Amino acid sequence: MTTDIKTVQLFVTCLIDKFFPETGLAVVDILEALGLTVEFPLAQTCCGQPAFNAGFWDDARAMARYTIDVLAQSDAPIIIPSGSCGDMIIHHYVDLLANDPHYAAPAQAVSTRTYEFTQFLVDVLGVTDLHSTATGCVAYHASCHGLRGLGLKTQPHRLLKQVAGLEPKELPGSEECCGFGGLFAVKMSQISGAILQRKLDNIEASGADMVVGTDVSCLMHIAGGLRRRGSAINVKHIADILRER
Amino acid sequence: MAVSNVTFYERVEEALHDRQLQTALDISTTRFTTGRQNALAALPEAEALRDHARRIRAHTIAHLDRYLAQFADSVERVGGQVHWAETAAEANQIVAELALSRNVKNVVKSKSMVSEELHLNQTLEANGMKVVETDLGEYIAQLAGEKPSHIIAPVIHKTRQDVADLFRRKLQATDADLADVPHMTALARRVLRSEFLQADMGISGANFAVAETGSICLVTNEGNGRLTTTTPRLHVALLGMERLVPTLEDLGVMLQILARSATGQKTSVYTNIITGPRRTTAGQPIEPDGPDELHIVIIDNGRSQILGSELAEILYCIRCGACLNACPVYQQIGGHAYNSVYQGPVGSVVTPGLYGLDPWHELPQASTLCGACREVCPVRINIPRMLLKLRSETAEAGLNPDWLKRGLRLYRQTVVRPGWYHLGGQLTSWLSRKIADNGWFKKLPGPLSGWTDHRDFLAPAKKSFSQRWREEREQ
Amino acid sequence: MSQRAAFLNRLRSRLPQAKLPEADPNHPSSFRGYTFAADIPPADLVDRFTQELNALAGQVYSAKTSQEVTKIIRQILNKHGAKQLISWGSDWLEPRQLVATLTAAGIEIVDSELPVIAADRKVKLTALDKIKVGLTGAHGALADTGAIALISGPGRGRLASLLPPVHIAILPQQKLYPSLPAFLAAHHEATTAGSNLVFIAGPSRTGDIEMTLTMGVHGPGELYVILTP
Known part of the structure; x- marks a missing residue:
């Protein structure tokens, strides 16, 4: 450090x-x-x-x-x-x-x-390798506010790349919005739900058995959608992955 | 502006269930967004150009009075006439009087969004004139009695079969005319060509106007913009007052990014720059063709309201449509759901800006605030900032539903009181774990049912992070 | 108060409340960062232009003499079974010795000056609409996009490049520019010499029906550029 x-x-x-x-x-x-x-x-x-x-x-x-x-x-x-x-x-x-x-x-x-x-x-710390291990194929969903508000583009990928046993899968439209949008998901739920379906299609097409992100809000929305579909794909915050050693 | 009784939510519902529209939106928005991305990626100076274009637009709008005066002087110097319209009614009156005084019967129009704002066609038709839209897409929309559904591609919501049926009904098209898209296009060309030859007046919009030269610039791929401004002896150009650039060189900057952002083309087929009417010497024409009169109507129609506000940045817009294509909401609901001339993210700022929040306050809510619009905007307009601003004005005006107002009041009181906050959290957790199914809800009550209409809802954890921290760390 | 003064005063009263991020009191002056097209070596301009125009379904020919030019024009006319042309005027044709060679080849150049009287104008337009080929020069061409630039003026009408389904443009090779901004920088007369400056990048096209690309919807469906020394 x-x-x-x-x-x-x-x-x-x-x-x-x-x-x-x-x-x-x-x-x-x-x-x-x-x-x-x-x-x-x-x-x-x-x-x-x-x-x-x-x-x-x-x-x-x-x-x-x-x-x-x-x-x-x-x-x-x-x-x-x-x-x-x-x-x-x-x-x-x-x-x-x-x-x-x-x-x-x-x-x-x-x-x-x-x-x-x-x-x-x-x-800040200059750390990418946390000596983490995991198993499975992982797709990364880039949440919008982190991506476009804070410039969170490469950092999560660099961290995930160092996790032993994890196979990254490309998520088509990874940087497209999942449709969550906070109260939007309730107020305009039909649009939010339609955007979500595209995200879920892409997740299922990616061949990953796990979706990882940096925002539990979007992930909660994605997980709820996958569960409604009966999908077995796991949804995790990046910290949940990085913690496993 | 006319407001239909159908609510935003009903139009959204209709759009989401329109399979044809969904397919068309998928194809078109994907093609436009990838086209844009590739076109800009192939231009090494693209990012610097965007910065520069933003500076030009910002500077121009900040000195709009000065540049409009310069533009008007320049137009008059080359023999054009300038008219000033504060309202739609004034603009319509100016155009109608011009047409009536010159005995105009047939009018051809090339695509102009401002004219949609004015409902100019109705005015002219009420005065006994025949008005024909000549952009193929706009013509199809006009035949169908519909409004355009995209800035750049007005009838992306229609299939070739829809258009064939329409041509059969309205143009008595034969099977041979409708054999394929090129034949259908050829039919439209024949019909519209005779309109061009007989037209007394051509009405165009303008993509840009150049203050130093008095030029207006129209970009089209079809060539209807050129015909509209060449064959009739009278050309009327409608100019939204913000469409200026100071110099011809500035226009060059804009043209390097406009088509690339709009369709992914390096350039549109026709970049048509018009400076005054057909040149004359001693009253005799010295150019072989072109209109003998050029009238430019500079239109405010609510724009000065936008100018004097926090929404002024939206006037930097160059109407490329990139924000529509990139918007996850537009990608799902298309243009008609917005029920406005200006759609998608830019429309959700411009429409309430021009006409007020009531009844347009749903439009700024129709966004996930993902920021894709700002990312693709060639002049980097911070659209999310203005959507948020409009939401705050909506809240101040009390236009939100009661459940939301009540919910937020309770939420605010809770958030600033950690005691309430944690107690409330524990109660909710306890209660919801009693009724949840395996830690998830399939159905939530009241307004929250919107969530569970589309996805399961996770029940809160048994113990919150704070509780666990307190128990594990603060012993 | 005049309409103009009232209009401008309204703007002046609003501007102080305008929130205009990054608005500078000074004009940002020229953009200095053009690299993409500016880097094309002069020797490659023709190739690049040809490539770009071909990609837009326009065709490029080369001709050294007026006879060769005429031969190409004749071939194109023959393809369409045509013997008449709308053209830029004799001031432009004569120095290129095209009047003589075209006439000798049996090609008629139709007068395309539009009358001022409205009714006469329509009659003339209707007659001109039957002509299948238009012939023009060009004031420049843009290597980065494949567009040609035409400035209207005495003897240089817009119709020849617009009304007929076929447009042939003759362009001296030295008039190639890397890009539109480079052309504008070199042609300060572009907006003063005539009422119309137009950049034409290939044949007219539309994608309005199901995004299916179709040529020749309003303007010419075929565009030929003949490069001359």
């Missing part, structure tokens, strides 16, 4: 907290195996993205201020195992609070020390 970072704080995201606790533990495991101390501010909740995307910006601001207060307790870099929530905190907090006399500067400060999990591993 080439940086002087000793401690990080984890912003686990509400979905991992409530639905995928194992993924959160995997992230902690991986970071600790790299010699880092992981802090977890217990007061954290949700970053507020659903309210922001729905247009309820005053509510989103309130949640952003709350989260900034929570994260400002420590100076440690903030690790988020989600491109989407990462994009929210890194980019949208700054815009939302730009005219807030008390929070503009803290929003900026939090933004500059926040990293999406795989970006932190590869770009």
Whole structure:
């Protein structure tokens, strides 16, 4: 490890907290195996993205201020195992609070020390080989906000390539949206469902027995679709794969 | 703009179940997106050109008053006439008066999205004129009494059989005329050619207008844009006020990326640059052909509202249609579902921008915010930012459904209170694990049923990450 | 207040509220990064142009003398059973000795000047519509796209390259440019010499019906470019 970072704080995201606790533990495991101390501010909740995307910006601001207060307790870099929530905190907090006399500067400060999990591993720590092992054929789905919001393009691939026993399969349309879109999946469920079907077709055509991504929100949507189809294909967050040694 | 009683959701439903449309959308959007990708990949300076094109558009819009004045002066210097229309009604009146005063009976039109905005055809027809669309796709749409469903490919929603049936009904086509697509095209050419020869007035739009020279530029593949602006003695060009570039050199930059972004072509077949009417000396024509009069109608029709707002960046748009093709939502629902002249991501900003959020507030919601539109936009317009802005205006105006408003209020109160948040989480988890089937739901109640209409829903974990952290680490 | 003043004032009142990312007060000036076409060696311009135009279903010939040019034109006319042409005027034909050679070959050049009177204009257009071949020169051609550039003006009408189903253009080889921006940079008269500057890249085409490529929907369905020294 080439940086002087000793401690990080984890912003686990509400979905991992409530639905995928194992993924959160995997992230902690991986970071600790790299010699880092992981802090977890217990007061954290949700970053507020659903309210922001729905247009309820005053509510989103309130949640952003709350989260900034929570994260400002420590100076440690903030690790988020989600491109989407990462994009929210890194980019949208700054815009939302730009005219807030008390929070503009803290929003900026939090933004500059926040990293999406795989970006932190590869770009900051310079680590790609975590000595992980797995078996099976894996297809990678690139979630949009990580990809286009944070430039998360090569990092997950580089990490997956180093996992012993894993055979990468090309996912056609890997960088196309899965149709999740947060509340969109409920509000315009028929369109969301139609986009999802194309993604599922591509996943099934890829020959993979496992789909991996960096955002549990999209993965939850994809997994629900695969399950509805009766498919045996597994869906995992990248941390779940990287943790296995 | 006319608003039908059919809701957005009903149109979406219809589009999603239209097999023909689904096949057409698959083929066309795939072909256009891969074409675009290949064309730009083959141009080493593509990214730098896009940056430069964005700078040109940004600078132009920021000084639109100055460049419009310069453009108008330039047009008048070469013998063209400029008209200024604040509203659709004014624009229609200007064109109708021009036509009536010159005894116009037959009008040919080449593709113009602005004219769709104005409903100009109805106005002219009400004044006793025959108006014929001449772009093949637009002509087919006109014969069918439909609206175009794509900026670049107006009737991608139709099969050749649909078109054959239409030609049989409307043009008395014979079996020989309908043998294959080239024969059908030849029939349309014959019918439309006689319209061109008899036309008194040609109406065109403009892809670009050049301030320094007073030129307008029209790109077409078929050549109807050239015929419309050449055979009739009167040419009227409708110009959305934002379509300017300062110099001819700037036009060159735009042309290097327009066709590549739109269809994946290196260039359209015809790049037609018109500067004034047929030249004269002492009242006598010195050019063999071309229209004797050129009128350019500069149209606002809501654009200045957009200009004075956070949506102004959408005026950088060069109407290539790349964002439609790349949009996962457009790929599923096609153009008609938007019920507007401007469709897809750009339309979801322009339409409420021009006509207001009520009743157009569903359009900005029809996006996953995936950002593909911004990625492919030749001038890198941040469309998601403006969709979000429109969503926030929608929320402020109270236009969202009650369940959403109530749900978000509860959610906000919970999020800033970790006690409530965790207690609520535990309750939900406990309750849902009692009723879930193997940890999944096949059916959720109320508005959430939208989710389970298409996919299973995972029940929350028995113990959240926070609980486990507390139990395992904070002892 | 005039319509124009009212219109422009409205914009001026709105502009201060406009959110215009990356708008610079100064015009961004010229784009300096053209590399793709600018790198084509002059010797390769003909090959590249030919290749691009062929890809668009246009055909390229080479001819050294006016006799050779006429021979090619005659072949094309024969293919269509035609003896008449719409052409650019004698100011353009004469220096190329084409009037004599074409006439000698039995080819009639039809006057294509449109009258100003509306009714006469329609009659003339209807007559011209029967002619199968149009003949023009060109002010340039673009190697990167296969397009030819035509500037209208006295004796240089638009109809010859537009109305007939066949278009033949004669182009001196030294008028090849790498790209459209290069052509514009070299032809400042392009928008002042006449009312129309047109770039033509192959025959007219459409894909509007089921995206099936079809040639000659409105403009010429065949395009021949004869390169001369």
